[in-house]
Amino acid sequence: MKDEEGEAKAKIFFVAYEKLDVEDVDKRPITFAFNGGPGSSSVWLHLGILGPKRVLLDDDGKAMAPPFSLVDNESSVLDKTDLVFIDPVSTGYSRPAKGEDPKQFHGVQEDVQSVGDFIRLYTTREGRWSSPKFLSGESYGTTRASALSGYLQDRHGMYLNGIVLVSAVLDFQTIRFTVGNDLPYVLFFPSYTTTAWYHKKLPEDLQSMNLEDLMKESREYAQGPYATALLMGDRLSGEEYAGHVRQIARLTGLSEYYVERSNLRIQIFQFTKELLRDEKRTVGRFDSRIKGIDREAVGDSPDYDPSYAAVQGPYTGCLNDYVRKDLNFKTDLPYEILTGRVHPWNYEDYENRYVNVGDTLQEAISKNPYLKVFVANGYYDLATPFLATEYTFAHLGLDASLRGNVSMGYYEAGHMMYTHKESLEKLGEDLDTFYDQTLQLVVGE
Structure with missing residues (x-):
């Protein structure tokens, strides 16, 4: 990525999957996906639910004995949409350009701008401005996706068709146990x-x-x-x-x-x-x-957290093997699965108040009433609990005519519900339905 003067700012690592035998690329949807943290790479959505391969775990989501392996992902949405998995700066293999201060990418607004500008650049270079466009975020990635819905509209005039939010947190007051906040x-x-x-x-x-x-x-x-x-x-x-x-x-x-x-x-x-x-x-x-x-x-x-320990090794090992052997990407850099190097994260725009991007999403839907949102919730998620998500969307302030734009799915699993085999299959079916219903609104589909 470069600034408007052509000076390099950062090197963004991404993995893209595109269907080749498409008669009209303008009718082929494209989804930009990322995880959260802040500080997480996109490996979880990539090798967990959306991509063509997934990490093999037991049916309950527990790791098997190492070494770990990938299997074909029958729940992938690749039959519905092209996929671009983005690693924000300092995560995965993404790094600031030489001499650039990484702090310029490490904050709520800084992150939205850099990821949003990457999406614009990719869309322009690959000729995808006329394709139906989706975002998919998980955890803090849902914060990013909701903020991007406004940034892409207002800064780049890019209107989205749909957003998938996996284990959502839009209003940090719902999850921060601080004095005075019951x-x-x-x-x-x-x-x-x-x-x-x-x-x-x-x-x-x-x-x-x-x-x-x-x-x-x-x-x-x-x-x-x-x-x-x-x-x-x-x-x-x-x-x-x-x-x-x-x-x-x-x-x-x-x-x-x-x-x-x-x-x-x-x-x-x-x-x-x-x-x-x-x-x-x-x-x-x-x-x-x-x-x-x-x-x-x-x-x-x-x-x-034993539930993170159960997946850290399998996802890290499989990603490092996959990008080299299957994708033929060579580098000596460590792949930053979930890094603390992005901290302290800059919350300056939310100083003395809780981060809340719900108003941004509400405005984006109001400006673009064709924008649909699907939210996936795990019953055993103690990071972003389902009632907190329900509360957030009940207080979004959407007009009654637009409340049907938001749908939710529930799974008997945790934050990464797709690690649970039964929930993986159900989530895959729910995503297929979401894409099909959203794309019915596209002229010519």
Whole structure:
């Protein structure tokens, strides 16, 4: 990438898949995909769900014994769309140009501009301005995708057909456990319940319920009595407080003793450490079905996320092998799967407030009422829980005539729900439906 004076700014690594036997490329959709972090490469979407190959895991999403391997991905969307997987600067093999300060790419707006300018450049060089265009982002990549919906419209006049958001976070207030912000306690609550149910930590009457009915009960308590209790704060009577202690313990699998001493508020890492403490096990943040083993059973937070450890090795090994042997790309650089080199991330435009790009997405849809959004949610995702996503979209401010532009899918898996075989297949089917329905609006399709 170069600036307007022709000076090199960065080298962006990407992997593109294009269908060759296309009579009219203007009718062939193209999807630009990326993951999150900040600091993540695009390997997860690339070798997890969208691309033609996927990392082989067991059916529950756990790693097999190394070395690891790829298999054909029958759930790939390559039959629906061309694909371009983008590694933002400092991730994957992407690097700043010689002499360029990497900090100019490491921030909310800086990142949107550099990725957006790459998308414009690729679209121009490959002659894809008349092709239907989609974005696909995961985790912080959903923040990026939502912000890009506005940047591409306003800066480059590029209107999108669709956006796929996998494990979305558009409003950071929904996931930040900070003093004075009670919202995450409410929005994480049903995910605590599903996790406790999976690990058989609930009372017998709840444990015997099917997952959908159980979530309904947990949602109703979280969004009703529990939310009201947190709003009341110290105004709760002793009897009311004790009643909530009992109900929180009942629906989370935690002890009343622990809930009472937590002042009715259970932070994410406290939960992942506490739920299976009596077994000397922890549960994952990205996928709470996965158990971990800490050095000691004491403490307030796990030593590591076992659900990330379950996928880091397989995805790293397979990517490094694939780009060299199959794609014939040679380099001695390390492929930065998930790097801390992008930090500190610049949130200057959101100083003294939470990052929230929901208004950008709302405006993009209002300006372009043909823009459709699909959101994939994992029931066992403790990074971006499904109720937080529902809350965000319920507060997006979309006109009633445009609310149908957003659809959601739910999966009995975690943050990267495609690591779970059954969820991979369901997500693939849901994406096929989303592309088909969105492209029906394109003239000539």
